[in-house]
Amino acid sequence: MNLYAYVKTKRMFYEKFYVTNLILWIFFQINFVTAHKFVYWFEKNKNSEILFYHEIETNTAVNNEFECDYYLKVSIKSNKPQKNELNRVYTYKKENFIKYEVFDKILVANTMEDNNGKIECNFDIIYDLKLTEDISSLPEKIDFNLVITLFLTFKYLKVVRQENVLKFLEILILRMYAQQYGIDSNNKYLVLENLFKPDIFKNLEFFNKKNLISALLNNFMIYHVFYEDNLILLNNSKDDYETDFFNEHIPYKNLLINDYRVFYKLERVFKNVSISNYFHILLNEIDIKSLIINNFEESEKHKADFRIFKRSTVSFKSIIISNLLYSSERILYELNKAIDLKLEYFGLCNLSVENNYFLIFLKSQKLKGIILNNVVLKIDIHFFDVYMNKNKTLKYIELKNVETMFTWIEFIDRLNIEKIILSLNSESVEENFIRGFYGLENTLGVQYLEIRFFNYRINKELCKILRNFPALQTLKLSNYQPDKKMNRKFHKVIENMKQLSTLIIEHEYFSNKFLNSVFQNKRIQVLHINNYNYKKKILKLEVLSNPNHLTHLGLRSINISASSLVQIFRLKNLEFLSLKFCDLEAIKNFKTHHVMATNIRCLNLKGSILNSFRDFDILEKLNYLEKLTLSGLQLHLCSLNKLNSNCNLTLKKLSYIWGILSADDLNRIKYLEVLIQLNISRCEFLNTSLCELGRNCNFLSSLKYLDLSYVELTLNDFLYLQSFKHLRNLKISFFEGHGHNFDFSMNSYFNNYFFSRKIYTERTKFKLIEYFGEINSSENYIFL
Structure with a gap:
């Protein structure tokens, strides 16, 4: 039967599909195989091809059971025998359907060194390489040994992660279906007890295990x-x-x-x-x-x-x-x-x-x-509380917007509960929660406590409650109105939590004295202080006695004084810094060499006023950025062209919103090699355009998510989008005339299937087909 006929008839497979029986039969049957020791030599020629030569060192049959099955060894830069002692058997080209990292590195190398090597194995790897070069050459009958050696080849030659690997597996499954269809269901290879053998997946990389799942689901549509x-x-x-x-x-x-x-x-x-x-x-x-x-x-x-x-x-x-x-x-x-x-x-x-x-x-x-x-x-809430009271295995409770009496709180010490997350959705639930602590005498061993209140005004009762949690490692409190008089009491509560390492609280009335005590607490590694009041209080930090303890710091809607910023930039071990909607006061006579927090991996300055960066560029000092979020009207004070060159190999997510992008900015970010997500929505290009990233942009292959919402693009920009071969999610806006905005989002869940959520005119429809129809056109769909 023609291979593509199977694709057309996949809808019939729901009731009759036995592909997995065959996969498992092939994976799990235990056969004796006759093994030889094969030696292959390879070298790169002037035409950027890799030539393979074959030599059989031994021809002794060996009975190999599955437990000891196959092996493969690759050596680079080996001294091969004379060519008259070898037979040329295969040529690997860069156009191969399935590519291998080991060979591709040799092809792109500019030096003559390390351009040859040797493969030793006990199976005919050349046969496998030919199959992955042209999938139409897959045999009608596929046996256990072939599947095992294919995945061994994938593993040790480091198969390149590309869509073609998934396509290969889909066709492989279809071949196996053609072979399996009609086989007697009493066949011994289909007996379930024979399917579970050790080490079946040992030669599968993680992404290929995912590909096997995708191939199976794709065949079932x-x-x-x-x-x-x-x-x-x-x-x-x-x-x-x-x-x-x-x-x-x-x-x-x-x-x-x-x-x-x-x-x-x-x-x-x-x-x-x-x-x-x-x-x-x-x-x-x-x-x-x-x-x-x-x-x-x-x-x-x-x-x-x-x-x-x-x-x-x-x-x-x-x-x-x-x-x-x-x-x-x-x-x-x-x-x-x-x-x-x-x-x-x-x-x-x-x-x-x-x-x-x-x-x-x-x-x-x-x-x-x-x-x-x-x-x-x-149901009777009493019975639920009885269950909670008697349960001895619970370690984690999460109750959000649930009516309960909280009588189980007094049993927490006996129940060994370690983690509690609560969201209290009414005053009565809050009162029940407080009442649950009445008469509680023992301290609790809870390590993680997170509470979202129903606008509860924190007072001495809550401080008394928190005293029952001296073993807390994480405390998160939100959606409350703190009492002005609670600073001293709350400070004592925090000080008594000797194991506390994560503190996330809301700030409205906390004094600078209290906040300084929190910053000076050497045990706290993760600190977030959020202000949701429209009034921004000024944070004035004293000199930190030990600037090494904090690794995560988040501040929201706070005025940060110049002296406080100096202390923040002294935090040597800081990996995460988020300053959202903050006003950053300008720092006089501050230079980049004063910045000690050079290990920041995640930086978020969303909506902040960046006066402090008028005289120095923070991005120059950050060597290991993985995620960068910038947005607002002062992005010129934090220019992308100042990104540290070390970020080329680390930066994966970049958001630069409401900014102005110059040619210098584009020329800088095009060197980012591992960028997966780029959001430049609402940005304006200054005397340049997106296509100026050029064909040598380093993230053309890695980028999966691109947000260009409300960004004016030229026709060349639209054509340039075809360069991003692995794009999974694209958001763009069309501007026609004045005041007409056409939103279009393009998503790909697998194999780049595109669709539009909102279609406005037939004219737009034809434009989308024109712009995107050429991107891997045989495998993509545009839903309009």
């Missing part, structure tokens, strides 16, 4: 995107998704099923047990052990079996259910039926609980953490 190694399943490429679901306090990556339609697609796929098992195995390989189900609903047309809960290979350690469109009864009932679930974390968000299935499920699990966010408990 399930749209998906990886976000910071979390996997998000979407109904279509236009769907929005929320990353707020990803909880930093759960130590696992997430699988987010974004709505009920993609949930049912996955249900149909999981009718095949082997596919389900294979999918869960791969999820486990990339540490995805947290499941998030969002926007789930059932109807007469759609009935769920919840197979995703019930397979023996399910390894989820966390499940979060969010935004149920109807009752939670059904899904909680199914969770209770999933006897193999052994969860550590469970959460409900934006829904109501009307029955006791919730408490029954909680009692069936030995949870380390429970998360309830905007949950209405239409």
Whole structure:
């Protein structure tokens, strides 16, 4: 059957698709293989090609079981035998479909040194290289040994991370489907017990494990995107998704099923047990052990079996259910039926609980953490508090906007709870929280406490409460009105927390004396002081006795005196500095060599008045910047052309908003080699344009996110956008005439699928096709 005919018939695969059976059969069958020792010599020629020569040193058959299977060794700059003793067998070119870093480095080298080498292995690697040069040469029948050696070749020759690797895997899976289709289901290679053998994935790099997942999902036409190694399943490429679901306090990556339609697609796929098992195995390989189900609903047309809960290979350690469109009864009932679930974390968000299935499920699990966010408990709250009082495994509690009596607080010392996050959404809930501490005599071993109040006026009662938490390492308080008289008491509370290293508070009435005591506290490494009042108080820091303890400092909406800035720039170990909407007073006679905080990796000066940088350029002193955020009307005082040259290899995220970009600025940033995200929205080009970055711009291959909202672009600029081959998200605005603004956003979840959220005219439509239709046109889609 023609290969492309399979692509056209993928919609028929839902019920009959056995690709994973074959993948697992190939991966896991244990065969004896006859091995030889192969030696290949290679060298670069004048035509920028790498020529391969073959020599068989030994022809002794060796029985290799899987446990000792194949090996591959690469040596650069080796003395090869005479050419008359070798056979030329292969030529590697820079146009190869799949590229290898080991060879590409040789091709681009300007020196004649290190332009040759030697490969030793016990399989025919030339055969594998030819397959990855031209995917149409893939054989009709693919066996276990080929798959193993292919991934061994990927690993040791360092396959280049490019879209073609994913395409290769997709075609490989289609070939395997063609081979597997029609095979007797009683075939011994399909027996589940033969599928689980050690070290199956040892030769797979992390990104190729992700590629295997993508190849499988692509064949089932399930749209998906990886976000910071979390996997998000979407109904279509236009769907929005929320990353707020990803909880930093759960130590696992997430699988987010974004709505009920993609949930049912996955249900149909999981009718095949082997596919389900294979999918869960791969999820486990990339540490995805947290499941998030969002926007789930059932109807007469759609009935769920919840197979995703019930397979023996399910390894989820966390499940979060969010935004149920109807009752939670059904899904909680199914969770209770999933006897193999052994969860550590469970959460409900934006829904109501009307029955006791919730408490029954909680009692069936030995949870380390429970998360309830905007949950209405239409059950007897007393029973929930009883559960909390008796639980001996909980370490982490997160309750946001939930009605509860807080009677469990007095049992915290016995329950060994280490982390508490609370959001109190009414005065009655705040009163219940305070009341929960009445009669509490023992100090608590809680290490992390985060509370968002309902505009509660902090007074002596809160200070008394905080005295019960002497073991705190992190304290975060927000949305409150501090009492003017509480400075001294709050200072004593902080001083008594001998292990406190992170403090995030809001500033309105705190005195400079209190703030100085906090800055001088040698135990505090992370300090954020936020002011949401329209009045900005002046921060006046005294000379720091030990400027080495702070690593993270965040100040918001505060006037920072010149003397305070001098002290901030003395913080030698500072890695994160955020000064949002602050007024930075000018520093007289201050030079760049006075700056000691040269290790800052993240700098945020959003909305700040930058008078202090009139006489010196802070960017010149920062050697290791990874993220830089600048916005406001004074960006000329913090010019991009002053970026330290060491940032070329470190800066990954750059936001420069409401600024003026000169030719010098563009000429400087084009040398950034690892830039992933660039936001220059609302900027104006001064006698230059975006295309002046040129074809030798160093981040043409690395850039994935580009925001050009409200930036006027020329036709050449639009054409230049085609140079960013790996762009995943683009935001641009069209200006036609005066006062007409056309917004267009282009997103790519995989393989660069583009779409427009808002279409205004047919004229705009044809422009978009003209501008973007040539970008990898065979693989891209523009939805207009």
